[in-house]
Amino acid sequence: MKGSFEKQEPYHVAHKLPPGDSPYVRAKHVQLVEKDAEGAIILFWKAINAGDRVDSALKDMAVVMKQQDRAEEAIEAIKSFRDRCSKQAQESLDNVLFDLYKKCGKLEEQIEMLKQKLRMIYHGEAFNGKPTKTARSHGRKFQVTIKQETSRILGNLGWAYMQQTNFAAAEVVYRKAQQIDPDANKACNLCLCLIKRGRYSEARVVLEDVLQNKLLGSDDPKSSSRAKELLEELELSVPLLSNPSGLSLENALVEGLDQLVNQWTPTRPRRLPIFEEISPYRDQLAC
Incomplete structure (x- = not known):
C-alpha cells in the first residue's frame, strides 16, 4: 500500500519542488532533478530579474555558486540584490553571506558583520x-535565546580574531562569551589564546573545567581530545611572567562588553564602546 501511495504523489512533492511553472520553480527543477548547477544558476538569475520569489532565488543561487567555487560572485550577487528581498529574508541572507566570507577567507568582513x-x-x-x-538545524526546530545567540556570535568573533593572530582581542571576547553561556569549545579556544600570550597558569585553570567535565560539551570526544592536546602543550611550555602592558586598554574593552551582557534591551541610546575600540587598537594589542 505504501509503495502504491508514493507512486500517486504529485511530481513536485516526490521531487521536493515548489508547485507551478514559474522561473523559480524551473530553476529548482534544474538544480534538484537535473543536477545541473550551472543551468540552475542561470535560471535563478532569471527568477530574480522577473521578481519571482526573489528571497529564495537569491539565497539558493548563492548557495549553488558557493558549491561551484564561485563564492566571490555569490557575495556580489547578494550585495547587489538583497535590497529587493523582504525584511524577513535579511537574516538568512546574512548567514549565507557570512559563510561566503569564510569560504573566501575575508576576515575583516566577517568581523564587521x-x-x-x-x-x-x-x-x-x-x-x-x-x-x-x-532556529533550524538538520531539519529540526529549536528555540534560541538572546543570550545563547550573543555567546555564539562572540565565539565566532573570537575565532576570527584568532585567525588574525590577535590573541589579546580574542581573549577578551572569549571571556565574555564564557560569562554569558559557557561551553567546552570556547573554553579550549580561550585556553589557546592564553597559551599564545604566555599566561600558562591562567590557561591551566580554564582547561581544568573542560578536563573535569564541568562545561557543556566537555564529554564530546572532539572537545576531550583537544583539551588533552592543550594540556600536553601546556606541560611542554616554559612558564613566563605575564606581560602587563596594555592592561588599561583591555579593561576598556571588557567594560564595553560588560555593557553588552547587562543591557539586553535598548534602554540606553549610547553606542557600545567595544565596537569602536577593538578595531583601531587591534594592531597594538597584537604587538
Missing part, C-alpha cells in the same frame, strides 16, 4: 525584539 549583529542585539533589534527565536 559579527559586530553589526552584536550592535543589533545591544539595541534590541535582534529577533524582532523578542527574547527567543526559532
Whole structure:
C-alpha cells in the first residue's frame, strides 16, 4: 500500500519542488532533478530579474555558486540584490553571506558583520525584539535565546580574531562569551589564546573545567581530545611572567562588553564602546 501511495504523489512533492511553472520553480527543477548547477544558476538569475520569489532565488543561487567555487560572485550577487528581498529574508541572507566570507577567507568582513549583529542585539533589534527565536538545524526546530545567540556570535568573533593572530582581542571576547553561556569549545579556544600570550597558569585553570567535565560539551570526544592536546602543550611550555602592558586598554574593552551582557534591551541610546575600540587598537594589542 505504501509503495502504491508514493507512486500517486504529485511530481513536485516526490521531487521536493515548489508547485507551478514559474522561473523559480524551473530553476529548482534544474538544480534538484537535473543536477545541473550551472543551468540552475542561470535560471535563478532569471527568477530574480522577473521578481519571482526573489528571497529564495537569491539565497539558493548563492548557495549553488558557493558549491561551484564561485563564492566571490555569490557575495556580489547578494550585495547587489538583497535590497529587493523582504525584511524577513535579511537574516538568512546574512548567514549565507557570512559563510561566503569564510569560504573566501575575508576576515575583516566577517568581523564587521559579527559586530553589526552584536550592535543589533545591544539595541534590541535582534529577533524582532523578542527574547527567543526559532532556529533550524538538520531539519529540526529549536528555540534560541538572546543570550545563547550573543555567546555564539562572540565565539565566532573570537575565532576570527584568532585567525588574525590577535590573541589579546580574542581573549577578551572569549571571556565574555564564557560569562554569558559557557561551553567546552570556547573554553579550549580561550585556553589557546592564553597559551599564545604566555599566561600558562591562567590557561591551566580554564582547561581544568573542560578536563573535569564541568562545561557543556566537555564529554564530546572532539572537545576531550583537544583539551588533552592543550594540556600536553601546556606541560611542554616554559612558564613566563605575564606581560602587563596594555592592561588599561583591555579593561576598556571588557567594560564595553560588560555593557553588552547587562543591557539586553535598548534602554540606553549610547553606542557600545567595544565596537569602536577593538578595531583601531587591534594592531597594538597584537604587538
